[in-house]
Amino acid sequence: MMDKTIVELHDLLKEGKVTSDELVKESIKKSHEVQEKCNAFETILDDAKGTEVTDDLLSGIPFGIKDNYSTKGILSTGSSNTLKDYVPFFTATAIENLLKHGCVPTNKTCMDEFGMGGTGTSGHTGVQKNPWDTTRQCAGSSSGSAAAVASGVYPFATGSDTGDSIRKPAAFCGIVGYKPTYGMISRYGLFAFASSLDHCGVLARTVEDAAIAVDAMKGKDPKDMTTWDSSSIHLYDDLNKDVKGKKLFYIKELVDKSNYKNLPKETEEHLDNFIKVVETAKELGMEVEEVSIDQKLLNAIASVYVVLSCAEATSNMSNLTGFSFGPRGEGETFQEIMKDHRTKGFSSLIKRRFVIGSYVLQTVNQERYFKNAQRARRLIVDVIKKQFKKYDGMILPVGIGPAKKLVNDEMVTDDELTALDEHLQIGNFGGFPSITIPDGFVSNLPVGVNITGNCYNDQTVLNIAYALQEKMSYKNQIAKEVK
Amino acid sequence: MGKYFVTIGLEMHCEGSLTNSKVFSPAKNEYNKLPNCNVSPIDMGFPGVLPVANKKAVEQAVMIASVLHARIPEYMYWERKNYYYPDLPKGYQITQNPPEECVGNGGYVDVEREDGSVFRVTIDNLHLEEDAAQLTHLYDTSTINYNRAGNPLFELVTDPVIHSADDAVAFLETMRAIYQYCGVSEADSKKGHLRCDVNVSISEDENTKGTKVEIKNVCSFSSVHDAIIYEVKRQSQLKDEGRYDEEVRQQTRRWDDETGTTIAMRDKVDAEDYKYFVEPNIPKVRLTPEFIKNVQDNIPELPSERKEKYISELGLSNYDATILIKEKPISDYFEECLKLGVEAKTAANWIISQILGYIYKHEININEIYLTPERLSKITENVKSGKISSKQAKDLFFLVLEREEEPEKIMKDEGMEQISDDGAIKSIIQEVLDENPAQIEQYKAGKTNMFDYFVGQTMKKTRGQANPSLVRDILTELLK
Numbered sequence: 001m002m003d004k005t006i007v008e009l010h011d012l013l014k015e016g017k018v019t020s021d022e023l024v025k026e027s028i029k030k031s032h033e034v035q036e037k038c039n040a041f042e043t044i045l046d047d048a049k050g051t052e053v054t055d056d057l058l059s060g061i062p063f064g065i066k067d068n069y070s071t072k073g074i075l076s077t078g079s080s081n082t083l084k085d086y087v088p089f090f091t092a093t094a095i096e097n098l099l100k101h102g103c104v105p106t107n108k109t110c111m112d113e114f115g116m117g118g119t120g121t122s123g124h125t126g127v128q129k130n131p132w133d134t135t136r137q138c139a140g141s142s143s144g145s146a147a148a149v150a151s152g153v154y155p156f157a158t159g160s161d162t163g164d165s166i167r168k169p170a171a172f173c174g175i176v177g178y179k180p181t182y183g184m185i186s187r188y189g190l191f192a193f194a195s196s197l198d199h200c201g202v203l204a205r206t207v208e209d210a211a212i213a214v215d216a217m218k219g220k221d222p223k224d225m226t227t228w229d230s231s232s233i234h235l236y237d238d239l240n241k242d243v244k245g246k247k248l249f250y251i252k253e254l255v256d257k258s259n260y261k262n263l264p265k266e267t268e269e270h271l272d273n274f275i276k277v278v279e280t281a282k283e284l285g286m287e288v289e290e291v292s293i294d295q296k297l298l299n300a301i302a303s304v305y306v307v308l309s310c311a312e313a314t315s316n317m318s319n320l321t322g323f324s325f326g327p328r329g330e331g332e333t334f335q336e337i338m339k340d341h342r343t344k345g346f347s348s349l350i351k352r353r354f355v356i357g358s359y360v361l362q363t364v365n366q367e368r369y370f371k372n373a374q375r376a377r378r379l380i381v382d383v384i385k386k387q388f389k390k391y392d393g394m395i396l397p398v399g400i401g402p403a404k405k406l407v408n409d410e411m412v413t414d415d416e417l418t419a420l421d422e423h424l425q426i427g428n429f430g431g432f433p434s435i436t437i438p439d440g441f442v443s444n445l446p447v448g449v450n451i452t453g454n455c456y457n458d459q460t461v462l463n464i465a466y467a468l469q470e471k472m473s474y475k476n477q478i479a480k481e482v483k
Numbered sequence: 484m485g486k487y488f489v490t491i492g493l494e495m496h497c498e499g500s501l502t503n504s505k506v507f508s509p510a511k512n513e514y515n516k517l518p519n520c521n522v523s524p525i526d527m528g529f530p531g532v533l534p535v536a537n538k539k540a541v542e543q544a545v546m547i548a549s550v551l552h553a554r555i556p557e558y559m560y561w562e563r564k565n566y567y568y569p570d571l572p573k574g575y576q577i578t579q580n581p582p583e584e585c586v587g588n589g590g591y592v593d594v595e596r597e598d599g600s601v602f603r604v605t606i607d608n609l610h611l612e613e614d615a616a617q618l619t620h621l622y623d624t625s626t627i628n629y630n631r632a633g634n635p636l637f638e639l640v641t642d643p644v645i646h647s648a649d650d651a652v653a654f655l656e657t658m659r660a661i662y663q664y665c666g667v668s669e670a671d672s673k674k675g676h677l678r679c680d681v682n683v684s685i686s687e688d689e690n691t692k693g694t695k696v697e698i699k700n701v702c703s704f705s706s707v708h709d710a711i712i713y714e715v716k717r718q719s720q721l722k723d724e725g726r727y728d729e730e731v732r733q734q735t736r737r738w739d740d741e742t743g744t745t746i747a748m749r750d751k752v753d754a755e756d757y758k759y760f761v762e763p764n765i766p767k768v769r770l771t772p773e774f775i776k777n778v779q780d781n782i783p784e785l786p787s788e789r790k791e792k793y794i795s796e797l798g799l800s801n802y803d804a805t806i807l808i809k810e811k812p813i814s815d816y817f818e819e820c821l822k823l824g825v826e827a828k829t830a831a832n833w834i835i836s837q838i839l840g841y842i843y844k845h846e847i848n849i850n851e852i853y854l855t856p857e858r859l860s861k862i863t864e865n866v867k868s869g870k871i872s873s874k875q876a877k878d879l880f881f882l883v884l885e886r887e888e889e890p891e892k893i894m895k896d897e898g899m900e901q902i903s904d905d906g907a908i909k910s911i912i913q914e915v916l917d918e919n920p921a922q923i924e925q926y927k928a929g930k931t932n933m934f935d936y937f938v939g940q941t942m943k944k945t946r947g948q949a950n951p952s953l954v955r956d957i958l959t960e961l962l963k
Contacts, residue, residue: 070531083530090524092531189531196763224533225765312763315565318574319528334569361565361758370760 001026003152003478006057006209013053013060020050020060020104027062027106027154034151038129040144042067043075043108051102057212057236059102064148064157067108068115069095069200070189074105078114078191079123082320082345084327092189093224094158094200094217101216106154109144113347115162115193116313117141119404120169122349127406130172131479132445136403139172141165145203146173150479156204156213162193163305164398164424166201167436171398171448174438174477176469177203178210178462181455182431183228185214186221194312197305197428205476207437207466211235214458238459243467244285246392246460248451250278252290253298254396254420262414266401266442273440274397277449277468281395284467288395291387298419300376305425306353307360307373313350314357320345381430388454393464395451396423398436402445424450433458435465438474444482446474485719487685490693491651491711492643494680495658498614499540499635500668506613506635507534507577507765514674518628526616526633528572533764536561540635543667544586544611545770545778547637550661550785551606553590559770560584561612561762566755569627570615578612580759582640585610594657596650599801604654607640617675631675637667643682643695648711652704655679656809660786663811671848672703679707681738683714685722693718694731698745701738710738714745789814797827806835812849813839819856825863833859837880853887854880861890869950875899900948908941908949909957915940916961926962934958 001009001018012018031044053060065071068078070088077083091099099105112122120128120143128143130136131151138146142159146169149157159166161179170177179201187198200217204210215236220229253259257271278288322329322341329340346354360369387394400417427434432452439449449468453461469475502512508525515521525532541559548555563575579585587609595601616632618625639658645651659677662668670676679701684693698714701707714736721730733751738744786808793804808814813834820830838859842849862879865871871879871894882893894900915937916923926933941954 068531070529076530078530086530088529088531090529187531188533191530192533223535225535311760315563315575315758315760318565318567319530319572321567321572321574323569324527324572325529335567338567358758361760363756363758366758366760 002030002062002154003476004155005206005476006061006155006212009061009155010057010059020053022050023060024048024050024062024104024106030151030153031107031148034131034148034153037134038131038138038144038147038151039126040110040128040147040151040153041107042077042079042110042125042144045074045106045108048104048106051104054102056101058098058216061103062106062154063098063103063213064107064109064145064154065095065105066111066142066145066158066160068111068160068191068193069158070191071095071105071108074108076108076191077124079111079125080113080320080345080347080350081124082322082326082341084124086325088189090189093186093221095189097219098158098213098216103216107148109142109148109157111144112141112165113350114191114313114317115141115160115165115198116309116350116353118163118165118168120144120146121406122347124347129406130403131481132174133403133482135406136445137172137406139169139399139403142169142177142203146170146175146177149173149203149205150175150477152478155209156202158213158217159201159203160190160193161199161201161428162197162309163422163428166199166203167424167427167434167448167450168399170203170436171438171446171450172403174446174448174474174479175203175205176207176210176435176437176465177201177448178207178214178435179427179433180214180218180458181433183224183226184218184230184433184458186219186224186227188221188223192312192316194309195316196312197309199428199431205478207435207462207469208236208239210435211239211462233459235459235462239466240463241467241470243464246286246464247390248281248286248288248393248395248464249291249387249391250288250395251298251423252292253295254423255290260416262416264401267417267420269442270397270399270401270447273442273447274449277439277472278395280471281464281468284471286464289391293383295419297376297380297383298423301380301425301429302418302422304373304376304380304429305422306356307369308377310353310357311361311370312357314354314361317350317354377429380426384426384430384432385454392457392460393451393453395449395464397439398424398448398450402442402447427452431455433461435461437465437469438477439468439472440474446477485715487693487715487719487722488688488691489646489711489715490643490684490686491645491647492682492695493639493641493645493651493654493707494682495639495641495655496678496680497637497639497658497662497668497670498631498676499543499637500671500674500676501666502537502539502543502635504537505633506537506540506611508633509535510633512634515630518626518630520630522629522632526572526629528574534577534762536765536768537635540611541586541768542778543635543665544609544637545775546665546782547661547667548587548590548609549775549779550665550782551587551590551592551609551639553587553606553609555586555770555775556584556588557770558767559586560767561765562759563762564757564759566757568615569625570618570632572616572629572632576613576615577762577765578638579610582608592654592657592661594650594654595805596653597805602650603644605642605644607642609637609639612636612638637662643684648708648715651681651711652708655704655707657786660809660811664783664785664789666783669812673846673848675702677704678702681707681710681714683711683718685715685718694727694733696731696733697735697751699735699737699748702740706738706740709743710745713743717745786811786814793827797821799827799831803831803835806839807831810849816849816856820859823856823860825856825860829863830859833863833880837877841884852884854883858883858890865890865894869952870894870900872947872951874947898948905953905957908945908953909961911944911949912937912941912954912957912961915944923962934962937962
């Protein structure tokens with residue numbers, strides 16, 4: 001049953017062919033199976049009960065919550081030992097909004113610790129395995145949500161996206177990942193990683209389900225000053241396949257095979273597949289053009305991201321001292337107690353990032369690293385915004401191919417592939433609406449394509465993705481394990 | 484202050500106590516003796532919380548900046564000052580930096596000394612930030628009270644242009660009055676609203692510069708005064724002994740109230756790097772000319788304006804007016820008395836000669852005194868109408884405070900009303916005259932000062948309750 005879409009489930013619920021309780025039970029049962037196979041969950045809410053079915057599409061429908069959303073009375077760890085037994089007393093606004101629609105959380109999903117990491121391997125309970133091939137990554141940081149949605153635990157789960165944390169795991173798991181314009185969904189109650197880049201969003205198996213979920217999550221929130229009024233936007237109601245005349249561009253330097261010296265076979269297939277998708281877009285009546293962007297700027301994306309995200313993270317996570325919440329450290333002085341808590345609580349990856357963040361913010365380094373990264377961020381955003389004057393969206397392949405191997409990965413990312421691997425971060429720099437949908441298979445594993453548009457043009461971005469989804473044949477994919 | 488030239492710069496922290504909620508959280512901004520009762524998850528830095536800027540506090544900051552003639556920036560935003568301390572639950576303080584981006588940049592305030600001379604203190608910047616929690620260190624443990632955490636805090640940084648401890652205190656008193664009159668803060672040091680960091684240096688003369696020593700967290704104006712005196716003495720002595728260069732370093736010290744000394748905390752070279760960067764969760768707010776004008780149009784009457792009014796319209800002396808306006812609650816008390824019909828000079832006298840002494844002695848605020856303007860006006864009315872003498876009024880004043888009872892009730896209980904009954908007084912005077920025939924003879928022989936003797940005897944017999952002017956009238960009549 002859980003392989004169905006929200007609308008299909010809603011119809012079944014309304015017709016009385018299934019009850020909300022039955023859906024919830026199935027979702028919990030499925031959660032335990034997926035936990036065995038993929039290690040996708042921090043908490044499975046075994047006591048969850050169905051809710052009343054109303055005309056609301058989400059009523060009675062099970063869903064998952066990434067563990068960096070604060071949930072009242074439910075363990076919320078951010079997959080970190082620093083919060084391993086933290087049970088919040090308030091719920092994130094985005095989750096509160098969903099609960100108002102009557103959907104039922106059945107689990108909290110694993111992630112890279114506090115969203116820092118793109119592999120799904122750094123959470124405190126171990127790695128998340130890709131449901132298509134358990135020897136591969138889900139990518140991250142919304143690794144558990146991606147594995148669960150792809151495995152058919154429920155139609156959707158929340159995610160968060162600071163670099164590409166929704167959109168890349170969605171691609172690796174063959175599903176849809178959507179992060180709307182910055183400020184459309186309140187971040188109140190989302191554990192902060194890098195506030196100027198953090199977005200809430202959703203992982204689902206269809207563009208429609210992603211639209212329904214974000215319609216419910218979004219809204220101006222007096223608790224988050226960066227939110228804006230989107231009450232006139234109805235993403236699901238206004239979905240429209242007719243995209244004739246819409247104009248898209250892709251970045252030549254990223255997509256042109258001749259730009260790479262050593263192109264791995266899977267990447268080559270991935271790029272070839274992308275060009276097919278471009279042709280599909282054209283068949284839908286869209287214009288797709290190649291645009292050249294300064295390679296230097298593209299090469300800067302990943303470093304700019306590291307500098308800015310690490311800097312904000314080191315400050316944002318200074319509240320994790322183990323005094324008011326989290327396990328209390330040992331020691332004689334408050335410094336010792338705090339040091340002990342942080343030394344034991346954080347993984348080495350996070351500590352490394354704190355060191356970078358702290359270094360680039362130091363007065364002597366700030367101009368050279370942090371301020372320059374801010375300038376480069378603005379340059380990159382300006383260049384892309386300039387294109388958005390002419391184009392409705394940017395279309396690009398997600399990553400350098402299908403999911404990477406968990407161990408002994410032969411596809412160690414070559415420097416010349418970095419920009420292709422990390423370009424989704426542009427969406428976070430500009431706060432742009434950005435959606436990934438599955439666009440085919442490479443080595444029998446799913447790959448994805450991304451559409452990114454200008455701020456507030458979420459509807460256009462979703463419509464383009466929707467039209468492509470309907471034209472291609474990867475809608476509502478459930479992971480089938482490939483051996 | 485000795486043979487060296489003294490230079491002082493002040494950082495005055497004033498907690499904004501008059502907003503409904505805290506500066507970045509919806510928790511109540513209220514002084515409460517019960518610890519940790521005004522706290523939201525934001526004040527404690529729980530995971531996922533976000534700051535929301537308090538519009539009222541921004542208006543207040545713009546108002547103070549305007550009164551200081553400071554430049555107000557086009558955009559208001561905040562930065563994070565990152566450091567770990569138990570009183571700072573987020574691990575950073577949301578504040579403003581650098582000076583040219585603060586809500587007030589530059590500006591000045593003119594300060595009047597007790598002798599009437601005026602000096603100008605130029606301002607580096609005024610910024611709006613959040614207060615930290617309150618730590619109390621006990622014998623073997625420390626406690627944290629988050630009631631104060633996140634309250635609006637106005638930090639005013641002066642240029643190093645003050646040259647004596649008295650001037651420093653006069654400046655602080657002037658600023659305290661401005662905060663009070665603008666409705667920004669009660670500026671009550673008993674509630675911990677005022678804290679200062681004091682920078683002191685000495686040099687040969689005004690053209691040379693000494694080494695700046697910072698004294699942190701001085702919590703009362705008298706401590707500021709004493710800390711400056713102590714520090715100047717300490718530095719001067721080292722200079723006299725030729726040890727200035729080696730002993731006086733750029734240093735942070737703290738004032739110890741108990742020993743009356745400053746104690747070294749750390750050298751400036753070890754100063755922490757606060758790694759300031761823009762607070763990303765609060766979008767820049769444009770301070771439009773209309774917004775600023777609206778704030779400026781609503782600046783309440785300032786202390787200097789009230790003082791001018793008291794002198795020119797109410798005929799008070801400069802001395803009286805200066806005392807009355809020093810703190811807004813006192814000036815408000817005075818104005819309340821005027822509204823109740825008490826004459827200005829009478830009200831001023833009562834406040835300056837009796838009430839201030841009483842509240843200082845009992846360490847209370849004027850609005851906590853049982854003798855409200857209403858009760859004071861009852862006393863002065865009865866003096867005016869001749870029901871009680873001014874001596875009785877003074878007794879009544881203390882009885883009201885002591886018993887916490889209405890003045891009328893005490894007058895009745897104590898039989899304080901003056902005897903104004905002609906017949907009653909006449910018979911008492913007759914008694915006095917009958918008892919003193921020899922004195923009558925002397926009076927009639929021309930010793931006119933015997934008249935006052937008879938008045939005195941009459942007052943004595945009536946325990947001061949006879950109306951003195953009536954006594955005089957009747958005596959004149961009877962001695963004819």
